[in-house]
Amino acid sequence: MNRSRLVAIAIVLAAVCLAAALPDQAAAGAARKVTVATDATWPPMEMVDASKKIVGFDVDFLNAVAKEAGFTVTLKNTAWDGIFAGLAAGRYDMIASSVTITDERKRQYDFSDPYINVGQILVVPKTETGKTLAALKGKRVGAQIGTTGAMEIKKVDGVELKTYDEIGLAFEDMAVGRIAGVVCDEPTAAHYALQRKEYKEKFQIVGETFTQESYGFVVKKGNKELVDLLNKGIKAVKAKGIDEQLRKKWLR
């Protein structure tokens, strides 16, 4: 390849990068800019679509909140394991990633008002005879590391917890037969066990949700200003019934 061609390619590349970067800056405008971390491996709440965009219930909900409360959102795809550490370190302003509000987490971080209620549920292979966590004694059950699902499995004596970086890897491991069950939030369980065509035939959801949990947005301890902003937005979104529409769009 000769030099002038290289230079031409470099210029084109630079132009493309610039063009891609411009809309972001234009959108910044006067509105408050909030950087948000999300672990986009938790369908249908947050996931990466075919065009590499982060989409899902949480994303739509957050954008609706932002519109009502008057701020703009920049999403940052962040691995779950460490997502809280990044918030503490100030790498982003908040987390919107299906975070269940728990006492343990509330001690370290501040939460917005709850924006949706969910629960943990068990998914097993269709060949599995155990239909509850307690019935899976002596077997291994998977969950994403540091999730409420993992904590629930730990509570059951005799069931060995295996933690995964992403919930998708746990389902894949169950498809291969290395674990006997997966525990996660009900919407995510439904996505993998009922909608994914490669898993639909193999897995089933057993029983009902066995915890009552609510998701909230997470901010650094003491960031009252952002919590107030979020709560204002959440209230408006709920009042307008937007959350119902989003539930119909993303959750079935």
Added chain:
Amino acid sequence: MADRLQHPPVIEVGDGAAIPRAGDVGLFTAWRVAFFGAFAAIAYLAATRPDPYFRILLFVPDGILVTFQVTVGAILLALVIGLFTGLGRLARHPLINGAASLYVEVIRGIPLLVQIFYIYYALGRIVHIPDLYSAIVAMAICYGAYMGEIFRAGIQSIPKGQMEAARSLGMTHTQAMSHIIVPQAVRVILPPIGNEFIALLKDSSLVSILAVSDLLRRGREFASETFSYFETYTMVALIYLVITLFFSKLIGLLEERLGVDKRAS
């Protein structure tokens, strides 16, 4: 680079921890400072702030065991793979030579992390391997390629005359290899193998992505629930340091005891 190595036979592979020897005063001192310093730090932290440091110490021991299992299992398997690869790389038969060279090139061209994912998840669909074993196999397949190159270089470092002499005594090529060449080569390659062992010990932390509960994964599990990231990773790093330094010392002593050729430094 010359195909045949000249005397003295020296191979240097520098991806492990430095292995301290009595002759190297600077490194010897550094080893002591680091080893006892790390030990003292662990003891001090656990004693003065039992929550969370002592809790971390109680949480991770089964992870340390898994780290050892992966390391020892992988190094043994890698030695076997490496020996055959090394011999294959030197074989005159074009098919054997080609296969061994292809293996080395392909494996060295793929990041270890990707290989681990591949063997666990992609091959997992075809052959069912339990998780710990697939971690061991993945590490061994990767390190086997590097080990093969060490064996090859080691065997090549033995003067040609040895083979010629053995053959003139009526030995077959195989006999000469297994009775004359390889035993001498082993002395030469022990230091780099020790190095690979240390490197593998550290790289074994990569298997934590497979939901194999090694030291790092146990640490991550602890951190993800207590949010004590700083404390947990401090402890995990110190424990790795103590283990790595302990083994590098042990290997150094072993080499001295066996009278292995000293490496140029």
